[in-house]
Each structure stands twice: as structure tokens, then as C-alpha cells.
Amino acid sequence: MTLVGNNDDKQRAAAKCEQCDEIGIVQIWPDGSLQPLGQSNFCDCASPTLAVLATDLDHDEIP
Template sequence: MANTDEKHRAAATCPRCGEIGIVQVWPDGTLQPLGQSDFCECPSSTLRVLETDADELP
């Protein structure tokens, strides 16, 4: 299992518009879209993680 003090990548979705993309998940739970500053056009959207890297699966 991955160290909880490390960041990892995950698939995430915007519950408002359904946009799906890859985010960096920081140890504090903060999600940051990879390769872009905004995930979607929605104002103040709270992203929801769909799954994590395959390396983190048992």
C-alpha cells in the first residue's frame, strides 16, 4: 500500500457537469487537476475521486 504522506494520481469527476479527468491527490486530501489549472467550467466545483493509481491496489 502507498505511503499516506505521498501524493498520488486519481481519476476524478465533477458532480455538476460530469467532466472526468486526472487529478493529483495531496496527503491533505487536496485535489489538483493535472496539466490544467481548472478541471471544468463549473464555478467552485467539488471534485469526486473515482479511482486511484493501479499501483496502489492490493
């Protein structure tokens, strides 16, 4: 995942709905669950399957 920001409990990353290819930002919780950021629904799909798009960066590598 490409790290957008984090704190001790969660991280943010870009993700894509595997059904409709909509891309957005999600929060990644410590248990690995994904939640759309700033909205209740990621896309218009009834049950979206979200996939994180890239690989992790160490917090110190964030520009």
C-alpha cells in the same frame, strides 16, 4: 481511487466534477486535497466539486 501513479508525497487518480460530470486526472495530496493535473481548472464550473472515481490499489499492483 484508481491509482495512476504516485511518489512519497502525492498520488494521481481519475476524478469527476459532481456538477457537470466532466472526468479528468487529479493529484491527491497527503492532506486529501485534489488538484487538476496539467491544468488550472478541471472544468468550466465556477466552483467544481471533485469526486475520486474508484478504489485504491497498492503500488505493487500497478501493471
